[in-house]
Amino acid sequence: xxxxxxxxxxxxxxxxxxxxxxxxxxxxxxxxxxxxxxxxxxxxxxxxxxxxxxxxxxxxxxxxxxxxxxxxxxxxxxxxxxxxxxxxxxxxxxxxxxxxxxxxxxxxxxxxxxxxxxxxxxxxxxxxxxxxxxxxxxxxxxxxxxxxxxxxxxxxxxxxxxxxxxxxxxxxxxxxxxxxxxxxxxxxxx
Amino acid sequence: xxxxxxxxxxxxxxxxxxxxxxxxxxxxxxxxxxxxxxxxxxxxxxxxxxxxxxxxxxxxxxxxxxxxxxxxxxxxxxxxxxxxxxxxxxxxxxxxxxxxxxxxxxxxxxxxxxxxxxxxxxxxxxxxxxxxxxxxxxxxxxxxxxxxxxxxxxxxxxxxxxxxxxxxxxxxxxxxxxxxxxxxxxxxxxxxxxxx
Numbered sequence: 001x002x003x004x005x006x007x008x009x010x011x012x013x014x015x016x017x018x019x020x021x022x023x024x025x026x027x028x029x030x031x032x033x034x035x036x037x038x039x040x041x042x043x044x045x046x047x048x049x050x051x052x053x054x055x056x057x058x059x060x061x062x063x064x065x066x067x068x069x070x071x072x073x074x075x076x077x078x079x080x081x082x083x084x085x086x087x088x089x090x091x092x093x094x095x096x097x098x099x100x101x102x103x104x105x106x107x108x109x110x111x112x113x114x115x116x117x118x119x120x121x122x123x124x125x126x127x128x129x130x131x132x133x134x135x136x137x138x139x140x141x142x143x144x145x146x147x148x149x150x151x152x153x154x155x156x157x158x159x160x161x162x163x164x165x166x167x168x169x170x171x172x173x174x175x176x177x178x179x180x181x182x183x184x185x186x187x188x189x190x
Numbered sequence: 191x192x193x194x195x196x197x198x199x200x201x202x203x204x205x206x207x208x209x210x211x212x213x214x215x216x217x218x219x220x221x222x223x224x225x226x227x228x229x230x231x232x233x234x235x236x237x238x239x240x241x242x243x244x245x246x247x248x249x250x251x252x253x254x255x256x257x258x259x260x261x262x263x264x265x266x267x268x269x270x271x272x273x274x275x276x277x278x279x280x281x282x283x284x285x286x287x288x289x290x291x292x293x294x295x296x297x298x299x300x301x302x303x304x305x306x307x308x309x310x311x312x313x314x315x316x317x318x319x320x321x322x323x324x325x326x327x328x329x330x331x332x333x334x335x336x337x338x339x340x341x342x343x344x345x346x347x348x349x350x351x352x353x354x355x356x357x358x359x360x361x362x363x364x365x366x367x368x369x370x371x372x373x374x375x376x377x378x379x380x381x382x383x384x385x386x
Contacts, residue, residue, distance in 0.1 A: 075374065077253040078253075080376075080377065080379075109346075137345055138345055138372065139342060139352075139373070142372040150372050151341075151373045151375055152323045152324030152374075152375055152377040154377065155377075170323070171377045
């Protein structure tokens, strides 16, 4: 007795196999989507890292009146800041369409803008407005942004739709709290 | 409606803000008894003859704290010769940051030749009592052991040299021009407590 493959018996599973394989091609897998996104961002212009001083900072907040603004102060040397980055990027992606603006401000030394900072952002960048601090006296800047802030980072500040500072968060453990706070901000500008 | 939301937001903000400076200028500096890498305990009375005591809340791992080691060693040597005592306090216990454990502290103090005690705030109670927020964070206790200066060492390794200026003022019996200053540093990893 020879074992001849019974094509009829295999027809159905084979058909299923082929059809599901083509389903996969039609609906891109998450990895494929990410690859497409990466290609798209490669063709965008070089990442802008804008030096910013106190006046520039205030203008940046003002320019987004009507939206909820989350400012993230970070540095390449700050491990918890690096840890927070993808979480902040997720907030930007998910809540951007609902009126959240993320401003990312590096407090690395200004000389590192096109070296360490740019390299870091090319790996971790979340696609939001990115700045690097360029001031003479850091104490003045920190105090002017928030008198209660002593300079610890990661620091995340939440501004309401009128541009008023409402909440402050320090440390990577606070990102969930940040998300809750954003979601509970009033939906309309008063 | 908006006012109520604002009130709630402010209330929540107050609840969620972690320990910012607990001591105010003029407050008596909370005493402590902390074990050092010299295998001795250190407390304020031990230095009752000092003209002032400089508490440096720091740690092993933070890049900013590390970058300030040499500057603080130099300041320590200079001002201890003039009767002001420095004490470095590690604010991050090993369960929060493995690199900040006691054996690592001993290594670091030996390697850098700290001219002052390096003590371990294992429970973080002293750091909380002062309201240290990041490393490095300086608190200077003056002749009466009241807080006369809090904040930064300097302006990111440049002038103004806030701490040196404050110590010079103390030695000269003058008022400190800038008693509260700020600098970027690593948020202290406080353990979650029941009351947080």
